Amino acid sequence: MTAAKLVRGALFYLLVAVIVFISVFPFYYAIITSLKTGTALFGTDLWPKMASFTNYVLVFSSGSFPRNLLNSLFISATVVVLSLLLGITAAYALARVAFRGRKVILFAILSVSMFPQLAVLAGLFELIRATHLINTPFALIFSYMIFTLPFTVWVLTTFVRDLPIEIEEAAIVDGATPWNIIIKVFMPLMWPALVTTGLLAFIGAWNEFLFALTFTSNNDERTVPVAIALLGGASDFEIPWGQIMAASVIVTVPLVVLVLIFQRKIISGLTAGGVKG
Amino acid sequence: MAQAELATSVAIVPAPARRSALMRQRIRSAWLFLTPMLIVLVAVAGWPLLRTIYFGFTNTSLVDFDNHQWIGFANYLRVIKLPSGRTLYSGLLVDPLWWRSVGNTVRFSIISVFFETIFGLVVALVLNAEFKGRGIVRAAILVPWAIPTIVSAKMWSWMLNDQFGIINVVLLALGIIHEKVAWTASADTAMTAVLIVDIWKTTPFMTLLILAGLQMIPTDIYEAAKIDGVSPLKVFWKVTLPLVRPALMVAVIFRLLDALRIFDLIYVLTPNNAQTKSMSVFAKENLFDFDKFAYGSAASTLLFLILAFITILYLWLGRVNLEGGR
Numbered sequence: 001m002t003a004a005k006l007v008r009g010a011l012f013y014l015l016v017a018v019i020v021f022i023s024v025f026p027f028y029y030a031i032i033t034s035l036k037t038g039t040a041l042f043g044t045d046l047w048p049k050m051a052s053f054t055n056y057v058l059v060f061s062s063g064s065f066p067r068n069l070l071n072s073l074f075i076s077a078t079v080v081v082l083s084l085l086l087g088i089t090a091a092y093a094l095a096r097v098a099f100r101g102r103k104v105i106l107f108a109i110l111s112v113s114m115f116p117q118l119a120v121l122a123g124l125f126e127l128i129r130a131t132h133l134i135n136t137p138f139a140l141i142f143s144y145m146i147f148t149l150p151f152t153v154w155v156l157t158t159f160v161r162d163l164p165i166e167i168e169e170a171a172i173v174d175g176a177t178p179w180n181i182i183i184k185v186f187m188p189l190m191w192p193a194l195v196t197t198g199l200l201a202f203i204g205a206w207n208e209f210l211f212a213l214t215f216t217s218n219n220d221e222r223t224v225p226v227a228i229a230l231l232g233g234a235s236d237f238e239i240p241w242g243q244i245m246a247a248s249v250i251v252t253v254p255l256v257v258l259v260l261i262f263q264r265k266i267i268s269g270l271t272a273g274g275v276k277g
Numbered sequence: 278m279a280q281a282e283l284a285t286s287v288a289i290v291p292a293p294a295r296r297s298a299l300m301r302q303r304i305r306s307a308w309l310f311l312t313p314m315l316i317v318l319v320a321v322a323g324w325p326l327l328r329t330i331y332f333g334f335t336n337t338s339l340v341d342f343d344n345h346q347w348i349g350f351a352n353y354l355r356v357i358k359l360p361s362g363r364t365l366y367s368g369l370l371v372d373p374l375w376w377r378s379v380g381n382t383v384r385f386s387i388i389s390v391f392f393e394t395i396f397g398l399v400v401a402l403v404l405n406a407e408f409k410g411r412g413i414v415r416a417a418i419l420v421p422w423a424i425p426t427i428v429s430a431k432m433w434s435w436m437l438n439d440q441f442g443i444i445n446v447v448l449l450a451l452g453i454i455h456e457k458v459a460w461t462a463s464a465d466t467a468m469t470a471v472l473i474v475d476i477w478k479t480t481p482f483m484t485l486l487i488l489a490g491l492q493m494i495p496t497d498i499y500e501a502a503k504i505d506g507v508s509p510l511k512v513f514w515k516v517t518l519p520l521v522r523p524a525l526m527v528a529v530i531f532r533l534l535d536a537l538r539i540f541d542l543i544y545v546l547t548p549n550n551a552q553t554k555s556m557s558v559f560a561k562e563n564l565f566d567f568d569k570f571a572y573g574s575a576a577s578t579l580l581f582l583i584l585a586f587i588t589i590l591y592l593w594l595g596r597v598n599l600e601g602g603r
Contacts, residue, residue, distance in 0.1 A: 012403075012406075012408070013408075015399075015403060016403060016408070016410070016414055019400055019403065019414060019417070019418065020413070020414055020417040020418075022477070023417045023418050023420050023421055023481070024417050024420055026421075026429070026432050026433060026436060026477070027420055027421075027424060027432065029432070029435075029436060029443065030428075030432045030435070033435060041441075042440075042441045044441070044443045044446045044447075086313055086314040086317060087314070089310035089311075089313070089314070090310060090311050090313075090314040090315075092307075092310060093306075093307035093308070093310040093311045094311070097303050097304060097306075097307035099304045099307050099308070105311065105315070108318070109318070111588065112318055112322045114534060114584065114585075114588040114591075115322060115326070115581070115584075116537075116538035116557065116577075116580055116581060116584050117538065117540070117557075118538065118540070118556075118557045118560045118561065118576075118577045118580055118581075119326055119329055119577050119578070119580060119581035119584075120321070120322060120325035120326050120329060121325075121329070121560075121561065121564060121577060122325070122328065122329040122332050122564055122570065122573065122574040122577055123324060123325025123326060123327065123328030123329040123332070124321070124325040125564075125565075126325075126328055126332075126342075127320070127324070127325060127328070129342070142320075142321060143321060145317050145318075145321045146321045146322050149314065149317060149318060149321075150318070153314060172299070177306070178303065178306040178307075178310070179306070182310075203423070206425065207425035207426060207427070209426065209427055209540070209541040209544075209545075210540050210541065210557075210561065214561075214565060225425055225426075225427040225428075225541075226427075228427055228428065228431060229427050229430075229431070229544075229545050241435055241438075241441075244431050244435070245431075245432070245435065248428040248431055248432060251425060251428060252423070252424050252425065252428050255423045255424070255425070256420060256423045256424070258423075259419050259420075259422070259423040260416050260419065263415065263416060263419055266419075267415075267485055267489075270482070270485055270486075271485055271486055271489035
């Protein structure tokens, strides 16, 4: 009986170990690769004999990677601010005011969140071309609204709906306008939801590839995912794997750290909004 | 200003009318709050979608973008009767390359979602148990989810590299393969490579959705089953699985929708590989790489219709509560 229990416990922890190993190893290996140079790159050592930051120095000193990093940062931050601003006011209206057409709007928002990016790519290209926004960060900021906005509105609406109505009634009695109710009453209560949705919107914008690939065509205007995808060499043997891995680690570490810090909030946000992975 | 307006209306108007004035004012400001969001949504989603559908019925090309004619359904299907009496068919609906990308996408979606569901269920069951180090495991499984798709594509293409990749080295050492495999380039293994990376990357998402469902199951059901001496396997089949099914269904359809529009991973991991080309990759290449903008728009429209159909299915099956939230 106890022996069987012991075996079962051991098997369980073996399974746990396998899960952790599979989840973490590829990223660990990317970090190790980024610290190797020269011929060491082509070995498969799991610990670098000589850790070197040459790849990181190269990534930052040559090419447009620093510029790409700034582009990504600027675009993602702006997308977060805009979608939260538009999202919070819309969420208040959708959650707290009973008006005709509310269901239709919620349905439309949900539908947009299911849109494949390809379905709007041709039309967006025409729009961005006509407004001369091609090769500017604004093309991406605008187009990213298609996936951050529906999600933000949806999750914030769910959140506002669950806030006690008495708080708002007290504010109305005091003569507060709806705008003041949002800013002074709801905003302070909504920090957890704003952090979660803001973070998820940031990750979405930071990782986006298709629009960034299509709407930018010179190296200086690209975002990091496109820059990493296009880092290449003349032949298979010249692909700068060390630098690709260094760039990958640079763009991923901040995300992993943020996700681990806010893991509880992110998990609740993901399951509440059912956002795409 | 609006504050003053509200204050006066409260002061002057008698009770019932005052209430409706307040209501009217609230509705007015609700629309005011909604308008910017709605304008952005129409500009970024509604209008571009209509234009994409429109372009699908034209002969637009990138070279001469503004000069295009309406050509009806010719991008979809065109029947040409030759003088010799033979009939030729052309267009998307008879294009073997399009149907191949449809086949690739469907095959990819079914296999990846199948394995993600099974692995997601296993990991969720593990995380639902109480054990030491659970927090570490939960943190660890979030790592693949947090890594950008492009980065995971590059990471894995390095590990799957035919000459120097660690996977070939390990498999050779274990005697599982006898010569180095060009995982991402070879026609036989490209789809497997895409599947491995996608399953690795998205199982965490599946796990979290299923775990949320598992945690809603009241624990006294398990206690009752334990007292009655029901075997754990039977508890799983008779209690856990039926109760977690709604959450599972929503997760599966969500993932399916996502898998059917896959682009990034395939475009970066296995570029120019006919065995993995998805509908999205097909449409994107026609739009911008092959200078067949109108043809690509038609393909995008079909992709949209397929996904719209599944979305409707999802809304119906998931019984989404339109009051906000599920």
